[in-house]
Amino acid sequence: MAPKRPRSASEWKQAGNESFRHGQYGQAAGFYTEAINSVQKSGSKNPEELSILYSNRAACYLKDGACAECIKDCSVALDLIPFAIKPLLRRAAAHEALERYQLAYIDYKTVLQVDCSLQAAHDGVNRMTKALIEKDGLEWRKKLPSIPSVPVSKQKRWELTPENNSVDTGAKRNHPSGDQNGVLPLRKVPTEGEIQQAKALKEEGNEWVKKKNYKKAIDKYNESLKFNNQECAAYTNRALCYLSLKQPREAVKDCTEALMLDAKNVKAFYRRAQAFKELKDYTSSIADIKRLLEVEPNNTAAQKLFQEVQKMLK
Template identity: 85%
Template sequence: MAPKRRRSASEWKQAGNESFKHGQYGQAAGYYTEAINILAKSGLKNPEELSILYSNRAACYLKNGTCTECIKDCSVSLDLSPFGIKPLLRRAAAYEALERYQLAYVDYKTVLQVDCNLQAAHDGVNRMTKALIEKDGTEWRKKLPPIPSVPLSQQTRWELMSDNNLIDTHSKRNISSGEQNGVLPSFKVLTESEIQRAKALKEEGNEWVKKKNYRKAIDKYSESLKFNNRESAAYTNRALCYLSLNQHQEAVKDCTEALKLDAGNVKAFYRRAQALKELKDYTSSLADIKQLLEVEPNNTAGQKLFQEVKKLMK
């Protein structure tokens, strides 16, 4: 009788994927463990595949509420393959469940450096911001651990896709429908020269603002955004110029774009509130001021604008 063939790591991984899809998270975790052990014993250097397996097992632990184990596996996954979106999101969710809000905030913010359009990360940042304000008051930012700086090479170019897989089944990092609603946007990876050119143009725009030449400044900010449209400051700076020129609709658009990139951007909330006030949309203006004051309760300019808009609504 021929000896029974042993399963390969990839077969154990596939078995784990199938179990996970059917909600059998404990069994799936066991299968991923088998795959991890085989790869570890083989001596083959395949950090990306191991990273995926640890991330997948972390997903099982998260589903079962074993948050500490989830955090451990996500950390190993990230050591093997830094700045992976899935392990960062999973670790953030585990930290959040354990009320370790500072660490969750750092992970959510790190995700946004990799892909600034992930709604799950924006929502996480907003939740953590509110939780940290309640916990630590207005000084909450000073108590945060350092947020890692994601190198350009790790910023992911996402292809348009509608894959709803939760588990990483291959080298592409798919995000589930639960983690990101709808289709992932596509944008190119920026080169270092593009980033530097955008920065230089933004600085030129700032110089024109100091001279109160807002039209020239708008031109420079617009040029800057052609090179790098992920710079929220370029949008809020151009919005200031539009406000100064009474182009309030344009200011609203720019602030909205800035908030897509940075959900807690105080300048974007304030300037959009100003523009909406001038457009006589007082309800929306007040909503933005309230958001601003949730982030910075002692913001005197926001408090003053709040009172102005409240008077106008009477």
């Protein structure tokens, strides 16, 4: 006797999750469609449930290369739950695959407003920046559509595993930071006491830098940022340590954090350019140097680095 087919929305969804895990993306998409139909027929008023199902089906479409269908489903999911991370990331990836670099850039940047720690979004922004510079030149930013402003109330995520290649089961999970509700640590305004503690720890880190003990300096900057994560200098100083320890990827992350706080931070541009140079991403390195020189045209260190990187690019 043939096994009984799942009938409820939750059963269809579970079947979709199982198929997805086994790489059967077309079958999984069909199961999610059944789940969507079941929810809609039941008249459920739970937008989160439907949003997850559309987002999961979008993941199937993305895996199968049906990027236009993925974009449609992600847009529906985002209409239901605005600024949800997974559909934003999946839509960005689909736009990128279709070479719609401006739209991909906007989605990746929107994700970073929700959670500035997501490396997938940082990497996406860097790729799109490089692609847009190649396509539109240094004036590429002037051609961008406006980027949505994420309200503070939305700076959290309702799904806790934002990778593009995993579907959402809807189960509650512990956030890596230990927050049981899955609310992200936001850039809150620090108290005066926290500012002073952060400053003292940063100064200790600076002293270790002078002694060239970069690992201990990083420890101090880490502690400093726990008290005040709005201090650009702590990020750029830690980036200097990572560069000295030959960890350019970490330096790129810290410089990007600093630039999110101060879009014209010269040290962040310079050190990220150095990090990109170490990673042999010469195009991105040159782009950062040019942006630095727009802020400080007579910066001799940047001019020298520009010449070095240009030689390597050629």
